[in-house]
Amino acid sequence: xxxxxxxxxxxxxxxxxxxxxxxxxxxxxxxxxxxxxxxxxxxxxxxxxxxxxxxxxxxxxxxxxxxxxxxxxxxxxxxxxxxxxxxxxxxxxxxxxxxxxxxxxxxxxxxxxxxxxxxxxxxxxxxxxxxxxxxxxxxxxxxxxxxxxxxxxxxxxxxxxxxxxxxxxxxxxxxxxxxxxxxxxxxxxxxxxxxxxxxxxxxxxxxxxxxxxxxxxxxxxxxxxxxxxxxxxxxxxxxxxxxxxxxxxxxxxxxxxxxxxxxxxxxxxxxxxxxxxxxxxxxxxxxxxxxxxxxxxxxxxxxxxxxxxxxxxxxxxxxxxxxxxxxxxxxxxxxxxxxxxxxxxxxxxxxxxxxxxxxxxxxxxxxxxxxxxxxxxxxxxxxxxxxxxxxxxxxxxxxxxxxx
Amino acid sequence: xxxxxxxxxxxxxxxxxxxxxxxxxxxxxxxxxxxxxxxxxxxxxxxxxxxxxxxxxxxxxxxxxxxxxxxxxxxxxxxxxxxxxxxxxxxxxxxxxxxxxxxxxxxxxxxxxxxxxxxxxxxxxxxxxxxxxxxxxxxxxxxxxxxxxxxxxxxxxxxxxxxxxxxxxxxxxxxxxxxxxxxxxxxxxxxxxxxxxxxxxxxxxxxxxxxxxxxxxxxxxxxxxxxxxxxxxxxxxxxxxxxxxxxxxxxxxxxxxxxxxxxxxxxxxxxxxxxxxxxxxxxxxxxxxxxxxxxxxxxxxxxxxxxxxxxxxxxxxxxxxxxxxxxxxxxxxxxxxxxxxxxxxxxxxxxxxxxxxxxxxxxxxxxxxxxxxxxxx
Numbered sequence: 001x002x003x004x005x006x007x008x009x010x011x012x013x014x015x016x017x018x019x020x021x022x023x024x025x026x027x028x029x030x031x032x033x034x035x036x037x038x039x040x041x042x043x044x045x046x047x048x049x050x051x052x053x054x055x056x057x058x059x060x061x062x063x064x065x066x067x068x069x070x071x072x073x074x075x076x077x078x079x080x081x082x083x084x085x086x087x088x089x090x091x092x093x094x095x096x097x098x099x100x101x102x103x104x105x106x107x108x109x110x111x112x113x114x115x116x117x118x119x120x121x122x123x124x125x126x127x128x129x130x131x132x133x134x135x136x137x138x139x140x141x142x143x144x145x146x147x148x149x150x151x152x153x154x155x156x157x158x159x160x161x162x163x164x165x166x167x168x169x170x171x172x173x174x175x176x177x178x179x180x181x182x183x184x185x186x187x188x189x190x191x192x193x194x195x196x197x198x199x200x201x202x203x204x205x206x207x208x209x210x211x212x213x214x215x216x217x218x219x220x221x222x223x224x225x226x227x228x229x230x231x232x233x234x235x236x237x238x239x240x241x242x243x244x245x246x247x248x249x250x251x252x253x254x255x256x257x258x259x260x261x262x263x264x265x266x267x268x269x270x271x272x273x274x275x276x277x278x279x280x281x282x283x284x285x286x287x288x289x290x291x292x293x294x295x296x297x298x299x300x301x302x303x304x305x306x307x308x309x310x311x312x313x314x315x316x317x318x319x320x321x322x323x324x325x326x327x328x329x330x331x332x333x334x335x336x337x338x339x340x341x342x343x344x345x346x347x348x349x350x351x352x353x354x355x356x357x358x359x360x361x362x363x364x365x366x367x368x369x370x371x372x373x374x375x376x377x378x379x380x381x382x383x384x385x386x387x388x389x390x391x392x393x394x395x396x397x398x399x400x401x402x403x404x
Numbered sequence: 405x406x407x408x409x410x411x412x413x414x415x416x417x418x419x420x421x422x423x424x425x426x427x428x429x430x431x432x433x434x435x436x437x438x439x440x441x442x443x444x445x446x447x448x449x450x451x452x453x454x455x456x457x458x459x460x461x462x463x464x465x466x467x468x469x470x471x472x473x474x475x476x477x478x479x480x481x482x483x484x485x486x487x488x489x490x491x492x493x494x495x496x497x498x499x500x501x502x503x504x505x506x507x508x509x510x511x512x513x514x515x516x517x518x519x520x521x522x523x524x525x526x527x528x529x530x531x532x533x534x535x536x537x538x539x540x541x542x543x544x545x546x547x548x549x550x551x552x553x554x555x556x557x558x559x560x561x562x563x564x565x566x567x568x569x570x571x572x573x574x575x576x577x578x579x580x581x582x583x584x585x586x587x588x589x590x591x592x593x594x595x596x597x598x599x600x601x602x603x604x605x606x607x608x609x610x611x612x613x614x615x616x617x618x619x620x621x622x623x624x625x626x627x628x629x630x631x632x633x634x635x636x637x638x639x640x641x642x643x644x645x646x647x648x649x650x651x652x653x654x655x656x657x658x659x660x661x662x663x664x665x666x667x668x669x670x671x672x673x674x675x676x677x678x679x680x681x682x683x684x685x686x687x688x689x690x691x692x693x694x695x696x697x698x699x700x701x702x703x704x705x706x707x708x709x710x711x712x713x714x715x716x717x718x719x720x721x722x723x724x725x726x727x728x729x730x731x732x733x734x735x736x737x738x739x740x741x742x743x744x745x746x747x748x749x750x751x752x753x754x755x756x757x758x759x760x761x762x763x764x765x766x767x768x769x770x771x772x773x774x775x776x777x778x779x780x781x
Contacts, residue, residue: 178585182543182585182586195589196627199655203655203658203659206660207658
């Protein structure tokens, strides 16, 4: 130590140190080209903490961290440091790391219940921001177990319940909080929102119930109308998921209206068009009807064939102005067409008088509606395909005509 | 009545350490006195007996405790006893202490006594003052009233009429209507409480009284409280409304199920209508109610209601002939000219509501109170 010169303030040798530079050049200076890099390695000048602190590369930082994680210190101190660490990560929105820190802090099992409550609550917040609502809720509950009057935990718990759409529970949390602090604005607001959403949810439940009921009534009316007309509904061959176990066909006398219900569902229809028979305001049924053209393997779908319309009404429109493109021989003129109904049970073909209404045809005993969609086969009278087609089937050329 | 020496002797029997059968008979005798008006008036001059009764509510014999409460209820039903009960006999601390005890078996009887004591304004004010002083507070009363099963042995339905009586005081209304807290909001769901007509009536009476303070109307009708659906739900029925009408209603009134029933007690229905009328007193209140589009509910209710005194009458009732003398405000008169018939009918109805309410203001200044309760004597 240089002895202080009289009259000077310094007693730490600073002046002497500075004196040296007048004569010696400073060694170990930063290099001009990489001084920024070097700066970044000095803990004091680091802008962000490095991901993993390598004691070799960053001995100083590792040293600092080891101070934090020094197991020699009492658990309360360690826990507090971990809480601070977690809070730092939280501020950076690095919630996952924050959770790790808080968890480590909780593992210290320190006796400070305030600190534990804060650790739980903060971890709950981190989970909340990550969308881990159940974990956040559990942590809020844990926080309260440790410190029942911890208001932040109660608020967090209420928020979790809100996000989980458990409004009754959210209300309960809010009320418990309001018991402690009746004027807390956050709680009052949360409670008001929870109550509003609960009431809206109740309304939604009532609304869907009302709609369901209406649907059922309409369905009932529809089925009654069909039954009243004596029209038979057939079960499709594929197995059903809902309701019935049995596989009988032809359960047609309406003994199980519920079963028949399934067959009307457009979803069950082989055509999966979503179209369904309905009853109009005048009380007439409109059916989705399928026309099959086996000669060309084509189909036509009429989504709403009024039961009072006749086949020729539709055929005239379908084949009236323009013939379909698949009709390569240009022979499917309305007046040349023959319409048949195939009874799948007996494999008989019944010819339908095109002047008859759909209703009258469906009412005939040999007719039944499969999968909610009546289907008819259309051929050209006297065509070669016709002959061939008939030879494969048992054709009962009974003309289906009303008796009057 | 009793001579001085007889009274002294009787009083000496009314101690906790007297022989049980003697104690019991003495208590019975007092109870008998409370069964008549003269007996009550006599006891008013003998605060010693009142104090004894209060002390004996802690008796080990349930039969004696029951008799004591029976007697106190009878006494509290007579207004001339109120000051003596509160001042000389100092009944309130005992009442409040036991009321707040979730295990206290006789809590319901306490509610009845308190309801009786708060019937008239003077004693009511005194009760309220002691309540706030003793840290019981209106907050606590509302709290235990709203907690389902707070007391396993007592139903506490009579806290409803108690609250209703308390709200004759502006200071208690201001507490209930505190915008910084959640107080009145907790009472609202009870307008539909099926388990007790007493509780329901008490709550509706409380809300009615609160609506006498016009300055709170906007807040009451706002989302912060949203009082309107809770007043209308008891009046709404199962009738199916169109989807359009439903979507226009407040959320709580939409798509009501087909098993919805209306409030069966006509007095409560009347109070509900009165409360709704009160809410039309201010312009902003009328505006909000119109926006809430609750007309379909009232329309169906009108069709359903049979009791004539509940309905908004078209004929002015006795004492309200001045209804016809009240001038129709100019802007309303203009509206009447401009609207088509259906709307005109509605506006006329609303005008009648306003006019009736104006008239009522002169006739009834004070909020209504609950009738005194006394068990059979």
